[in-house]
Amino acid sequence: MSDLNKLGLAEARDALRAGDVTSVELTESCLKAIDEADALNAFVHKTPEIALDRAKAADERIKAGDAPSMCGLPIGIKDLFCTKGVPSQAASKILEGFKPEYESTVSQQLADAGAVMLGKLNMDEFAMGSSNETSTYGNAVSPWRRGNDGAQLTPGGSSGGSASAVAADLCLAATGTDTGGSIRQPAAFVGITGIKPTYGRCSRWGIVAFASSLDQAGPMTKNVRDAAIMLETMCGHDPKDSTSAELAVPNFEAMLTGDIKGKKIGIPKEYRMDGMPAEIEKLWADGAEMLKDAGAEMVDISLPHTKYALPAYYVIAPAEASSNLARYDGVRYGRRAQLSQGDGITEMYEKTRAEGFGHEVQRRVMIGTYVLSAGFYDAYYNRARRVRTLIKKDFEDVFAEGIDAILTPATPSASFGLGEMTEADPVQMYLNDVFTVTVNLAGLPGISVPAGLDQQGLPLGLQLIGRPWDEGDLLNTAYALESAAGFVAKPGKWW
Structure with a gap:
């Protein structure tokens, strides 16, 4: 098998179990792709020795027949996660030279499950940004281009390196964190899937803190099934994090039936913003039609404090x-x-x-x-805290009326060029989070699914917001949307 780095988690897992490929071969394919992609500036600390050691150990484990789903799968880790003995700078000059003596809970759980760490990924400094232009390592670059235009585009932020690496097939999946949209917005910009779980579902221990009541880790993957597989490994109660929920973690992958007949999907009128591009409006309407065709009922709802x-x-x-x-x-x-x-x-x-x-x-x-x-x-x-309570109550009221999920656009536009939204007006950059921040303020799960291309051939994503702790149901609705949208576009290789 050639181009092993282009596989998703589920395909690679099945190939590993069947003996068609080894973890070492998968890992070497990804390491080669990473070395050829310096132009994207996605990986900022490469760890090939650690990767190959873990891959060899994973192959032994798979042979012994005792391997969880993530075993042997090569992934990237956002630079916000502390990784023992490996630089963990949160893309900031102030943490230059910092090599932690401990491992974050999420990256430890992935390692324990046999996942292979290829290296650390670029991001906005301390996760503050929507375009990956605030990193001490320099900008991460999207693998996508606008038509024949050679301008470099943003992969979104703050998890821009993760988004770029997954979209360019440098790794099979990556970790991200989401404080106001930092998983979902970059996922939408590069045409991949990104889920922010319910606040408390993943431990925050060992993740460099930005805003502690909003931060949440999640996977960035090539499709919904892969998101379900990786999320299950990342979740779980952690006594070291007082905000971590003591709840059983379901088998999310087993819940992907694609059957959403009778589900009620809310369409919030407040998300129809003035000046919203017609393409985003059409994508949203098309998404609602797809879910309706799959048997769901569309319900107009109001979230008045949006x-x-x-x-x-x-x-x-x-x-x-x-x-x-x-x-x-x-x-x-x-x-x-x-x-x-x-x-x-x-x-x-x-x-x-x-x-x-x-x-x-x-x-x-x-x-x-x-x-x-x-x-x-x-x-x-x-x-602001009182407003946050009202926003949370808006969602609670809607879910109490029997709504199963809410469909919105993921971003107000497609990806834009690096430098196009300069520091001259930071508020313009902040508006990128307009559809995503409510989910963090309310602590809800949200997922971005690629659903189409704009006129310039750039990906556009739709967001689904779920009930608290109901990631399984949310992933299944996203799976139905993904199947209907049939998004398969990939960026042409220029790097």
Whole structure:
């Protein structure tokens, strides 16, 4: 078999079990693809020795007949996950040289299941960004191009390296994290599947924190079945994370029947934004028609507090970030600035943070510190928390009326060119999260499924939002949508 790196998780798993291929062969195919794809800047710390060691161990395990689904499958790990002895920088200069002495729970669970880590993936610094342009490693680049235009496009953010690597077949799947859309938006931009599970479904221990009440890890894969396989391994209760839910993890793959007859799918009127491109509007209508043809019932619903979601998110997330990022001070680990004679502890903090944090991180830390300050705590932070409660209640009310899932666009546009949304107006960049942040504020599961191409040949995704803890049902609805949409487009290789 050639082009083994182009396989999905399910196909590769079945080939491994049948003895048609070994994990070492799969891994070598991916390592070769990675070495040929430096132009994408997706992998920022390559770990070929670790990969081959794990692949050999996985082959032994498969031979012995004691292998879970993920055993022997080569994947990429977002740089936000701490990996023992391997640089884990969260794409920030301030964590330069940091090699943790421990492994994040999610990456440990994947390793325990026999998954093969190929390396660490590019991302926006501290997961703050929607285009992977805030990374200390430089921009990650999408494998997609607009028609014959040679302009480099964003793979989305913050999990841009993960999205680019999966879409370009550098790995079979990758981990991502989602605080306001950072799995679903890049997945939609590059034509892959990305699921953010219910808050508390995956442990956050060992994942560098951005906004602790919003962050959640999830898989980024080539299709829905692969998402179900990888998610099951990533989930589970972790006593080291107080927000981790003590719930049994179902066999998500076994729930993929594709039968959604009688399911009620909500179409929220508030997601019809002014100035929404006609292509996105049509994709959404087509998606609703596909689910209807599969036997689901479409129901118009209202989520009245949606319009307050972005402002509430951009108060709560920076507030939590300013608290979480206070630990990076040049004292305990990571980078420390060169000091002049006579500099004291205050100057060391100031210089270290000024040169260690990029502009976007500095901007969000300042916003967060401002909204938490004595005079503004009630006016901004407490008010945003109250709005968040109302947004959560909107969803609860809709689900209480028997809605099984909600269908929305995943992004307000297709991928855009790197540098096209420059720092001149950060709010324009923040609007990329308009369809995704509500899901994080309410702690719900959400999945992005590729559903079509725009006029320039770029992927567009649809988002499904599910009931809390009901990822199995959500994945099954996504499976039905994926089958109906029949999206098979791949980027032409230019790198």
